[in-house]
Structures are given as C-alpha cells and as structure tokens.
Amino acid sequence: MADKVLMKGNEAIAEAAILAGCKHYFGYPITPQTEIAAYMAKKMPKIGGCFLQAESEIAAINMVYGVASTGKRVMTSSSSPGISLKGEGLSYMAGSDLPCLVVNVQRGGPGLGGIQPSQSDYFQATKGGAHGDFRMIVLAPASVQEMAQLTVKGFELADKYRMTSMILADGTMGQMMEPVELDFEVKERPETPWATTGTKMEREHNIVNSLSLVAEELEKLNFERFERYKAVEENEAMYEEYMTEDADIIVAAFGIASRVSKNAINEARKQGIKVGLIRPITLWPFPKAPFEKAALTAKAFISVELSMGQMIEDVKLATGCKVPVTLCNRAGGMIPTPEQVLGAIIEAEKNGGAE
Amino acid sequence: MVVFDKPHALTDAPMHYCPGCLHGIVHRLVAEVIDELGIEGRTIGIAPVGCSVMAYNYFNCDMIEAAHGRAPAVATGVKRSDPENNIVFTYQGDGDLASIGMAETVHSAARNENITVIFINNAIYGMTGGQMAPTSLPGQVTQTSPYGRDVNHCGYPIRVCEMLSELDGPEYLERVTVNNVKNIKNAKKAIKKAFQNQIDGKGFSLVEVVSSCPTNWGMTPIDALKWIDDNMLPYYPLGVYKDRSAKKEEA
Numbered sequence: 001m002a003d004k005v006l007m008k009g010n011e012a013i014a015e016a017a018i019l020a021g022c023k024h025y026f027g028y029p030i031t032p033q034t035e036i037a038a039y040m041a042k043k044m045p046k047i048g049g050c051f052l053q054a055e056s057e058i059a060a061i062n063m064v065y066g067v068a069s070t071g072k073r074v075m076t077s078s079s080s081p082g083i084s085l086k087g088e089g090l091s092y093m094a095g096s097d098l099p100c101l102v103v104n105v106q107r108g109g110p111g112l113g114g115i116q117p118s119q120s121d122y123f124q125a126t127k128g129g130a131h132g133d134f135r136m137i138v139l140a141p142a143s144v145q146e147m148a149q150l151t152v153k154g155f156e157l158a159d160k161y162r163m164t165s166m167i168l169a170d171g172t173m174g175q176m177m178e179p180v181e182l183d184f185e186v187k188e189r190p191e192t193p194w195a196t197t198g199t200k201m202e203r204e205h206n207i208v209n210s211l212s213l214v215a216e217e218l219e220k221l222n223f224e225r226f227e228r229y230k231a232v233e234e235n236e237a238m239y240e241e242y243m244t245e246d247a248d249i250i251v252a253a254f255g256i257a258s259r260v261s262k263n264a265i266n267e268a269r270k271q272g273i274k275v276g277l278i279r280p281i282t283l284w285p286f287p288k289a290p291f292e293k294a295a296l297t298a299k300a301f302i303s304v305e306l307s308m309g310q311m312i313e314d315v316k317l318a319t320g321c322k323v324p325v326t327l328c329n330r331a332g333g334m335i336p337t338p339e340q341v342l343g344a345i346i347e348a349e350k351n352g353g354a355e
Numbered sequence: 356m357v358v359f360d361k362p363h364a365l366t367d368a369p370m371h372y373c374p375g376c377l378h379g380i381v382h383r384l385v386a387e388v389i390d391e392l393g394i395e396g397r398t399i400g401i402a403p404v405g406c407s408v409m410a411y412n413y414f415n416c417d418m419i420e421a422a423h424g425r426a427p428a429v430a431t432g433v434k435r436s437d438p439e440n441n442i443v444f445t446y447q448g449d450g451d452l453a454s455i456g457m458a459e460t461v462h463s464a465a466r467n468e469n470i471t472v473i474f475i476n477n478a479i480y481g482m483t484g485g486q487m488a489p490t491s492l493p494g495q496v497t498q499t500s501p502y503g504r505d506v507n508h509c510g511y512p513i514r515v516c517e518m519l520s521e522l523d524g525p526e527y528l529e530r531v532t533v534n535n536v537k538n539i540k541n542a543k544k545a546i547k548k549a550f551q552n553q554i555d556g557k558g559f560s561l562v563e564v565v566s567s568c569p570t571n572w573g574m575t576p577i578d579a580l581k582w583i584d585d586n587m588l589p590y591y592p593l594g595v596y597k598d599r600s601a602k603k604e605e606a
Contacts, residue, residue: 024435050435054428055462062425062459066432069419070399070441074432092422196417196433198397198441205366207411209420 004179009147009169010035012180013077013103014043016148020155020186022073022101023049026063028056028082031115032171033105036077057082061089061102068098069208071195073155077103079171080121081112087130090164094134095210097194097225099158101151102136103167105174108333116333117171119255122310125168126284133222135229137165137236138283140254144178150281152184157236159189161228168283170306172256172335232285239287240279243269247276249348250294252315252325253304254280256335261304264341273349283311291318300348301325304341306334362386364395368412375569375576378406378475380533381542382413385444385473388547389416392554398442399433401426403456405448406481421445424456427463430470442553444471450480453489453513460515465524467558471549474515477566478587485571489513492590497571516563516596526558528596532565532588534580541593557600565591 007015014036017025025040037053044051054060060076067074078086083104093100106121108114125138137157139150147169154165196206212218240258243265244250253261258279268275278290295301300323303312309327316325328344330336361367364386372378389395398416402408404423411418421429426445434443452460452474463470479497480486486499490512494503504512516528527549531542542564549560565587567579574582595601 024432026432052431052435055458058425059428059431059459059462062422062428063432063435065421065425066401066419066429066434067436068432069429070433070436072436088422089425096420196399196419197437198399198417199395199415201396205415206417207420208418209411211408211420 004181006177007144007180008035008175008177009141009144010105010174011039012144012148013151013167014039015182016151016184017075017101017155018043018047018049019182019184020073020152021189022075022155023047024067024072024074025049025051026054026060026076027078028054028060030079030082032107032174033077033079033103035174036103057085058088061086064100065089065093065096065098068093068100069096069196071192071197075101075103077105079105079107080109080118083121083124083129090136091130091132091134092210093164094136094225095132096208097162098208099162099164101154101158101165101167103169106168106170108331114333115171117256117335118306118331118333119170119257120307120310120331121168122283122305122307125166126286126314134225135163135232135284137161137163137232138168139165140168140281140283141173142255142258142279144173144176144180147173148180148182149184152186156187157232161232163228168255170255236282237285237287237289238281239290240281241290242277242279244276244278244290244294247274247294248299249273249275249345250298250301251275251277251304251341251345252280252291252301252311253277254283254311257304257306260336260338261341263338264345267338267342268345273345275345280311286314286318288318291315292320295319295322299323300351302328302344302348304328304336304344306336307331362390364389364415366413366415370413371409372406373570375567375579376406377533377566380539381473381475381564381566382410384539384543384546385446386414387543388550391547392550394442394550394554397440398444401430401433401443401445403445403447403451405451407446407448407475408482410446424451424454425459426451426456427459427468427470427472431463431466431468434468434470438469442550444473444550446473447475448481449474449476449478449488449490453515461519461522464519464559464561465522467524467526469553469556469558471553472559472561473546474561474563475566476515476563476591477568478512479568479571481568481571485568492586512590514591516561519561520596524559525561525597526599527552527560528563529598530563530565530591530593530596532583532593534567534583552600563591565593
C-alpha cells in the first residue's frame with residue numbers, strides 16, 4: 001500500500017491531474033481554488049508541462065479548447081463566477097466533442113456572492129451550463145481522497161466519451177486537509193485520430209468545429225451526441241449507500257453535505273430511527289437506480305443541500321413522487337449542522353412521511 | 356506547362372465569398388506562403404467567427420473553428436501543446452479581433468505568443484449584414500450607424516497596429532492592403548515574414564490587411580478598391596509598426 005500524504009483538497013486535485021498525464025493547465029485567479037493554480041505553477045515547469053495564467057476565464061477555457069483539439073489531456077479550474085464566464089467555452093467544447101477536465105470549487109452566489117462553500121451551481125453543472133443541448137459528466141467528491149480519485153476518473157471519462165468532465169467541489173473540499181493515497185492506476189488513453197496535430201502530409205486535414213449551418217445535419221449531430229450521453233447514463237452513474245438496507249427515511253446528499261448527514265444519521269440510529277444515506281458521486285448522470293429502489297420501501301426522503309434546493313428536483317424525479325421529499329438546507333456560504341439534519345430526520349420520522 | 360496553379364495548401368472547395376471580396380486573395384497568399392515554407396503538414400489554422408468562419412474548409416492544413424474573438428487563446432493552447440512542431444496561425448476579421456476578442460489579441464501580443472495573426476480590416480461586420488465595426492471610419496454609414504458613425508456617440512475607430520506597437524511583447528506588426536498588384540506583392544512579403552518569424556521562434560507576428568466589403572459598403576468591387584485608397588488608407592496608413600529583430604540588427 002502506498003504511503004499517505006496530508007494534502008489540501010485543491011492540491012490533491014492538482015497532483016492527481018499530473019499523475020493522470022495532464023501537462024497543460026490554464027486558469028485565472030479566484031478564491032477558493034487558487035491552490036490548484038499555485039501547485040501547477042510550481043510543478044508544471046519541472047515536468048516539462050505548461051502552466052499559464054490566462055488574461056481571463058474566457059481565455060483560459062479557450063486555451064483548454066486549443067490543447068484539447070490537439071488530443072492532449074488538459075484542465076482548468078475556477079469557482080462559481082468564473083465558471084459562468086467559462087460557459088461559452090464549455091458549450092463550444094461540447095459542440096466540437098472535445099474532452100477536458102474543469103474543476104468548480106463552488107462558492108456562494110448569485111453574482112459575486114461570497115467566498116464561503118456552496119453547492120448552488122448544481123443546476124448550472126448538471127443541466128447544461130451554457131447554450132445548446134449538451135451535458136457534462138459531473139463528479140462530486142466528498143473527501144480529499146475522492147478529490148484525487150475523481151480527478152483521474154474525470155480525465156478517463158472525458159476521453160472515453162469525448163466530453164467535459166467537471167469536478168463539482170465546494171470551498172470545504174478545496175480547503176480541508178486529509179491524508180491521501182496517491183497510488184492510481186492510470187488507464188491507457190483512447191486514440192485521438194480526430195485531433196489537429198498537423199497532417200504531416202499523410203492524411204486528410206482534420207477539422208475541429210462546432211458550426212453546422214444545415215439544420216438537418218446539426219440535428220443529426222445532436223442525436224448522435226445524445227446517444228453517447230445515453231451510454232454515459234447507462235454505464236457511469238456512481239453513488240454510495242450508507243445504512244439504506246432497512247431505512248424508512250433516506251437522506252440524499254453529496255459532497256460536504258453528505259459528511260454532515262452521516263453524523264446526523266449515526267446519531268438518529270442511536271435514537272432508533274431507521275435512516276440511511278444515498279450519496280450521488282456522479283451528479284450527472286444522476287444515479288436514479290438506488291432512489292427508484294428505495295422509493296419502494298422508504299416513507300420519506302430528505303435532500304440536504306448547501307443551496308436553496310436544486311438536487312431535490314432530481315430526487316423527486318428519481319423517486320417518481322411516490323414519497324414526500326423535504327429540503328434541509330443552508331445557503332449563501334452556510335453549512336447545515338448535524339443537529340439541523342438530525343432535526344429534519346426526527347421531523348420526517350414523526351410525520352411518517354406526510355409533508 | 357502549368358504556369359499558374361492553385362497552392363497545395365488550399366482545398367478544392369468552392370469559396371462562399373461575395374463577388375469582389377478580397378478574402379480569396381488573402382487566403383491564396385497565406386496558402387502560397389505555407390507551400391513555399393513547406394510547413395503545411397505541421398500547420399494548424401484557427402478560423403474566427405465572421406465571414407471567414409468557414410476558412411477551415413478552404414485550407415488543406417488541420418483547422419480549428421474558434422468561438423468569436425477567442426482565436427488567439429485557442430492558438431495559444433495549440434502552440435503550447437507542441438511548441439517545437441506546431442505552426443499556428445489565426446485568421447480574424449475586425450469585429451472578431453478588435454471588438455469581442457480585443458483582450459485575447461492584446462494579451463497574446465503582450466505574451467509574445469509565438470503565433471501568426473492574419474487580421475482582415477474592412478471596417479464592417481460582413482457576415483451579419485453590415486453593422487458598424489470597431490474600425491468603421493468616422494461618418495461611415497452602416498446598418499447600425501445609419502446616419503454615419505458619430506464619434507461623439509460611439510467613439511473612434513481603433514488602429515490595432517499602432518495600439519499594439521506600444522507593447523513590449525510583439526515581435527512584428529505590419530499593415531498592408533491588397534487592392535492592387537503592387538500592394539498584393541507587399542502583402543505576401545509581410546505574411547511570409549510573419550510565418551518565418553514563428554518558424555524562427557521570434558514570437559507574435561500580426562499582419563493587418565486593409566480590405567474591402569463591396570456588398571456591405573454598397574459599391575462595385577472596383578469602387579471598393581478605390582475607396583480603400585481614398586478613405587481607408589488615410590486613416591490606416593500602411594507600413595511596419597514594429598519589427599523587433601530588424602531594430603536589433605540596425606543597432
């Protein structure tokens with residue numbers, strides 16, 4: 001077993017990306033994810049890679065677009081307002097079927113918002129995030145170890161499906177320090193015959209492009225892309241279940257909210273309440289199966305979120321509105337306490353599922 | 356005997372440009388230069404948003420279509436991906452380069468990014484039907500300045516070469532035009548130098564080509580060529596605005 005090192009979540013992402021073979025990073029300063037850029041600035045020159053501080057988030061994502069076009073692993077990172085600026089680029093990446101990794105260490109919004117942790121970019125990340133029909137694979141780490149693991153996984157999925165993988169973390173995940181094991185098996189990358197690497201006068205020219213002026217052709221491209229998305233939904237949903245086997249009440253939570261929820265669940269179990277947790281690890285594709293299954297036996301669901309209630313809509317969809325789903329939340333940079341979650345669990349237990 | 360042939364770096368695709376448009380000439384000059392320097396196999400071109408958005412169909416080298424104004428950022432990524440081998444050029448109009456993409460233009464110049472920028476300045480947005488551009492002349496009538504560009508209301512045109520020449524970063528900035536044979540020959544020299552600079556690792560080289568738009572200027576192609584001489588060139592004088600290596604040689 002490899003040695004464990006104590007790292008910040010943001011640093012774990014940076015180191016894992018390098019281990020995954022990412023030699024190009026472009027970014028623009030924004031709190032609370034600056035450690036990623038700082039780490040890259042230090043490391044990249046030493047490994048023959050490229051760290052470049054871009055003039056804007058928009059330039060950074062387009063530099064990513066450039067490297068991705070050449071078929072190499074590349075990433076950028078930012079926090080909520082910066083991700084909005086990258087929206088244009090994310091749409092173009094999708095339209096040109098380019099793989100890349102984007103990290104969003106979320107902070108409270110809307111607007112300039114604050115710099116404290118938040119999960120309020122859930123809609124933006126999982127429902128498209130910019131113009132046009134497209135999806136991103138959205139990965140939600142709940143520990144520093146997962147920050148690293150999901151970074152490697154994110155690159156692999158991006159390459160496999162030629163699309164953007166987004167790590168949707170938050171300020172706590174980025175800033176907290178935990179022991180990490182950085183011993184990954186990095187899979188071989190798929191070939192990139194589409195990449196613009198120069199024809200070498202040996203093949204027809206490759207074109208990376210998202211323009212398609214003939215509506216019938218553009219429609220076809222959209223349908224083909226969604227076939228790929230369907231494969232992602234069928235094959236790549238990830239989640240963790242905790243004490244769900246006999247649970248009457250199911251808590252749904254990801255990232256930091258899931259850790260708070262586990263504490264509350266442990267306490268509730270001591271009080272004899274049968275409660276468990278479903279923690280989506282992929283937010284898109286949303287892991288519908290465990291929710292569908294639990295909805296057959298559970299009497300209530302609680303969505304615990306650092307937002308005004310965004311994932312709750314997917315929980316309601318996945319459970320087919322068979323049982324009531326309530327919201328337990330804080331917003332604007334505040335984090336629910338285990339006591340607040342415990343209170344919501346006790347409430348659900350008392351009401352026996354009545355909303 | 357073939358005395359005049361299509362450059363290899365151009366495809367056989369029929370171009371979509373309007374009659375009298377000068378894009379075809381500039382495309383040909385770029386392609387001739389790519390042929391002469393023997394770099395087609397390692398060249399990656401970046402097309403803009405604007406009339407030349409479909410330039411990716413016309414050049415035989417690998418091509419990328421960028422978001423509006425972002426070509427220099429995309430070019431930066433492509434160049435940094437393999438600086439030793441990749442020859443990267445952007446081909447951009449005035450709206451793309453000097454309006455929505457001004458930040459990318461200025462900063463790639465400031466970084467002395469080792470790329471070649473071909474900048475077509477025809478003082479109008481062609482693709483969208485003739486709106487006022489950042490380089491439209493004072494008093495110029497366009498769809499969005501129907502009473503003529505009023506500088507008190509919407510400010511003055513931007514002289515890109517002059518502005519960038521104030522930066523320490525860029526290697527080479529020259530303004531040319533292609534409205535007669537002599538000028539076309541000079542334009543080709545400038546374009547060739549802008550690519551040669553990149554091969555030599557010298558850095559950011561931009562060639563501004565003062566051009567026309569008969570369709571949206573509402574003129575015959577011949578009148579449009581004359582309008583370049585009479586109206587464009589007095590505001591946008593031809594010449595070398597920066598040539599760092601030449602300056603060093605002199606000194």
